[in-house]
Amino acid sequence: MRTYTLSCFMCGQENSEDLTNTYCTACGGVLTVRYHGSSPAIQYPLETVATDELRTQPTELRKLHNLSRRYGIEIWGKLEYQNPSGCFKDRGSFIEVQKALELNRDAICLASTGNMAASVAMYACYYNIPCYVFVPENTAEGKLAQASIYNATVLRIKGDFSACEQLCKAFARSGNYYLAGDYVFREEGQKSVSYEILHQQEHDFDAVLVPVGCGTNFGAIHKGYHEALQAGLTKKIPALICVQPETSSPVVEGIFKREKVIKPSVTTMATAVAAADPIDFHKVQKGIEETDGRAFTVTESDILESLQEMAVSEGIFTEPACALPLAALKKEQRWFTGKRCLLMLTGTGLKDTGVVARNVLPSPVLPNDVAQVIDFIESGYPQLQRESFGKPRDTVLTQIRFSSDKQERFEDYLNRIGKKGKTLTPRETEAIQTLVFNDDSDLNFPLKVTDYTILMRKNGLVAASVLADMGGTELETSHEGVGPLDAVLGAMDKLTAVVFPVSLVDHALEVLSPGTNALVVASITLEHNGNQAQGKAASPDVIEAGLHAWIKAFAVLHKRYAQ
Numbered sequence: 001m002r003t004y005t006l007s008c009f010m011c012g013q014e015n016s017e018d019l020t021n022t023y024c025t026a027c028g029g030v031l032t033v034r035y036h037g038s039s040p041a042i043q044y045p046l047e048t049v050a051t052d053e054l055r056t057q058p059t060e061l062r063k064l065h066n067l068s069r070r071y072g073i074e075i076w077g078k079l080e081y082q083n084p085s086g087c088f089k090d091r092g093s094f095i096e097v098q099k100a101l102e103l104n105r106d107a108i109c110l111a112s113t114g115n116m117a118a119s120v121a122m123y124a125c126y127y128n129i130p131c132y133v134f135v136p137e138n139t140a141e142g143k144l145a146q147a148s149i150y151n152a153t154v155l156r157i158k159g160d161f162s163a164c165e166q167l168c169k170a171f172a173r174s175g176n177y178y179l180a181g182d183y184v185f186r187e188e189g190q191k192s193v194s195y196e197i198l199h200q201q202e203h204d205f206d207a208v209l210v211p212v213g214c215g216t217n218f219g220a221i222h223k224g225y226h227e228a229l230q231a232g233l234t235k236k237i238p239a240l241i242c243v244q245p246e247t248s249s250p251v252v253e254g255i256f257k258r259e260k261v262i263k264p265s266v267t268t269m270a271t272a273v274a275a276a277d278p279i280d281f282h283k284v285q286k287g288i289e290e291t292d293g294r295a296f297t298v299t300e301s302d303i304l305e306s307l308q309e310m311a312v313s314e315g316i317f318t319e320p321a322c323a324l325p326l327a328a329l330k331k332e333q334r335w336f337t338g339k340r341c342l343l344m345l346t347g348t349g350l351k352d353t354g355v356v357a358r359n360v361l362p363s364p365v366l367p368n369d370v371a372q373v374i375d376f377i378e379s380g381y382p383q384l385q386r387e388s389f390g391k392p393r394d395t396v397l398t399q400i401r402f403s404s405d406k407q408e409r410f411e412d413y414l415n416r417i418g419k420k421g422k423t424l425t426p427r428e429t430e431a432i433q434t435l436v437f438n439d440d441s442d443l444n445f446p447l448k449v450t451d452y453t454i455l456m457r458k459n460g461l462v463a464a465s466v467l468a469d470m471g472g473t474e475l476e477t478s479h480e481g482v483g484p485l486d487a488v489l490g491a492m493d494k495l496t497a498v499v500f501p502v503s504l505v506d507h508a509l510e511v512l513s514p515g516t517n518a519l520v521v522a523s524i525t526l527e528h529n530g531n532q533a534q535g536k537a538a539s540p541d542v543i544e545a546g547l548h549a550w551i552k553a554f555a556v557l558h559k560r561y562a563q
């Protein structure tokens with residue numbers, strides 16, 4: 001005898017578990033588990049409830065002291081990123097995998113943008129059931145790595161999450177497979193967080209702030225509180241606050257319109273909540289209505305700012321989705337004043353470090369030399385790195401102070417490039433700053449190129465002539481090659497053959513931006529008597545970049561090995 005019914009959240013119809021664990025067979029609405037009686041112990045829709053051997057401890061409920069002081073609001077965090085896969089989804093994945101085993105399915109399959117794939121793969125692997133994950137082609141590498149290490153069959157699909165979802169549903173019907181996802185049994189697992197909070201808290205919370213994508217977690221938190229209330233474990237349910245990114249907010253929009261909104265597509269840096277068709281919209285709506293909750297949006301720059309603030313103030317590095325609650329609390333400070341607030345911190349920042357990398361000035365590779373390291377620290381660059389997080393780069397880059405010789409080189413670079421009528425993109429400016437930091441300040445340039453010409457020959461070859469000066473001696477040579485750069489570099493080899501012979505080992509070109517006037521960074525490796533050195537230089541002109549890089553590599557070898 002089952003102690004529960006799978007009933008439709010929309011039409012109330014009872015559904016058979018043998019036929020569906022996703023949508024109502026009568027109306028297509030989402031399902032919910034109704035238990036036949038209330039119980040002080042949490043109830044699960046399983047015949048036998050095994051202990052979760054992977055998640056053996058509750059996640060921490062921590063007062064966030066620095067944020068509380070700063071905003072004059074009592075702020076707590078529920079550190080859900082402490083779950084074993086780094087995300088709250090483990091609570092639901094455990095129950096889904098148990099259910100798949102109970103139903104004797106041959107495998108479990110799901111579509112995911114990353115965290116759910118990692119989490120279900122982990123449990124499926126541990127409990128010995130094959131797992132197929134359908135992910136969009138551009139899924140964060142850290143999340144893919146997790147699914148792979150847990151032996152899931154990773155199916156990267158051309159297209160977005162919706163494409164994966166459709167495909168996975170069809171795949172599920174092709175065999176005796178359990179279709180996992182934001183469905184009714186996941187909700188049953190994820191509701192455990194509310195019981196855990198009630199057990200850990202000393203005083204009731206007034207508001208719980210939740211980052212919302214599909215709305216499943218929000219619905220689960222509400223259901224957990226609701227069942228605990230019925231069982232007499234608490235006297236009140238906190239106001240539940242739904243937070244979404246402005247650019248991905250079908251749920252918030254739907255709350256105000258009082259009907260479900262589906263977007264053609266959504267984009268936000270908080271990829272974990274980028275859901276265009278929020279499956280559990282109606283559960284969120286009910287949760288807000290019944291708890292006198294609210295729905296807020298925040299901007300992308302609010303998200304970045306709160307992401308950094310949480311790390312700097314509380315030592316907590318989460319993924320962007322988890323910055324939504326703090327961002328909302330700051331934006332709607334007046335509404336939250338006087339209330340005990342809990343922020344749901346749903347996932348770790350370590351899976352998607354690209355977000356940080358894209359919003360911080362890169363750390364240049366420094367020479368292995370303490371004087372130059374100190375020089376770098378005093379340049380103000382590290383401080384600027386901290387201050388500029390998430391800010392538009394062009395304004396930031398102009399504030400860097402180099403030591404005087406490096407500043408001269410930097411300006412020299414800018415002048416030369418400016419003469420070619422080019423304005424630099426932020427990425428290009430950074431590349432040049434990195435070059436300047438890396439240049440050896442004591443390097444002399446024994447060889448100076450005074451002129452060069454390039455001629456196209458009839459046979460398709462290119463001829464380059466180079467005129468140079470080395471310690472007062474004038475050198476001149478020419479060389480034919482298959483392209484202009486090839487010809488010039490060949491001429492350079494010949495040019496120095498008598499005075500200090502070097503040979504070209506390797507060269508590489510990196511084009512830093514699209515378009516015809518892009519900055520090119522050339523790297524040239526030269527060899528002299530078995531010793532190698534690399535030179536790097538940048539210019540919008542490929543030949544000049546190559547020539548300067550060659551001259552730098554030459555200067556390094558000459559300094560070290562010429563008597």
Ligand SMILES: *Cc1c(COP(=O)(O)O)cnc(C)c1O
Pocket residue numbers: 087089115116182211212213214215216217218272273275319321322346347348
């Ligand atoms: C899945 C996820 C969410 C959103 O949960 P929904 O149930 O889709 O609303 C929020 N944060 C993180 C880190 C997630 O992985």
Ligand SMILES: [Zn+2]
Pocket residue numbers: 008009010011012013024025026027028029
């Ligand atoms: Zn129905």
